[in-house]
Amino acid sequence: MWLPVFGLLIGITLGFLVDFDIPHEYSNYLSIAVLAAFDTLFGGIRAHLQNLYDEVVFVTGFFFNIVLAAGLAFLGVHLGVDLYLAAIFVFGVRLFQNIAQIRRILIDKWSISRKKQKKNL
């Protein structure tokens, strides 16, 4: 349970410590990629809680979503259409949905465990 959180913290500290600079023009792509990554991450957490987790789907989805989002943004820049908005919209909506489902699942689990405790009492 704590290992992924630990990984996240290590990643963040690594990112801050390493002076890894990206040209400012690519900050848009990176922001969309980050959004895609978090969408996949929360999707993975939800799937795990629903016992639907598939490692292959999760890993491939992570990278594929990132590449797709960045590619979409790139295409949008070159077509003059703000396609990255579509990516942000989709990922944003899914992020909210995922988080909402995670919340419900956690509440359900919590209420069930509470009922069990009451029965035991």
Next chain:
Amino acid sequence: MRKKLSFSLITLIAGFMLAIQFNLVNQPVVSDTRDMWQLKNDLLKEQQSQVELLESISKLEEKIASYETKKNESKEELLRETLSEFKTDAGLTEITGKGVSVSVQPIKEGLLLGEKIEYISPVLLRRLINEMYMFGADEISISGQRYISTSVIRDINGKPKVDGYSLTDYPLEIQALTVNPKKLKQRIQGSELMDDFFIDNFEVQITTPSSELTLPAYQNTINVEHMEPIIDGGES
């Protein structure tokens, strides 16, 4: 376990990306907190460096200018040298050197016999000049007139003239510069020309002055007929 590991790896990557994005967005705006005196100091420093740079630029430009003038001067010098060489060759300059002095005058015996003295024949004089050149004379002047490649000796209205100057005053002084005056003298003396001069009642005396002879410059202008100066387009 393996699930957790891969999940952790993904979270690690996501965290890394998040941190980079965060860094990128929150690049601190470096605010200028220098007060007026610090600014003035900095300005002074910059001005000093500017002055130094300008100085070095002007130095380099001076160097370039000096190189250019040297180049031009050397070109001019070369042209001048060449021109003076050509002038010397053409006989437009005074020239001094060792040489032979040939004086031609009527025979006194002739005068005594009451014969009329005629002017010297231009043909004879021309032959003398030609023979002197043949014998190694470098530069020749006749009665103070420089004899050059375009000079002519001819009869004008019964008077022998060289380039338009009369040769009617005796003795005629023909001066010739040469590397070896003694040899020239001997060869002229041994020439048959002396007999021809004698037939025409002229006496020839050849001396080799110990001092250097000075031949005057050619006085007339040289007309160049078959050459034209290049105007523009010449490679310089």
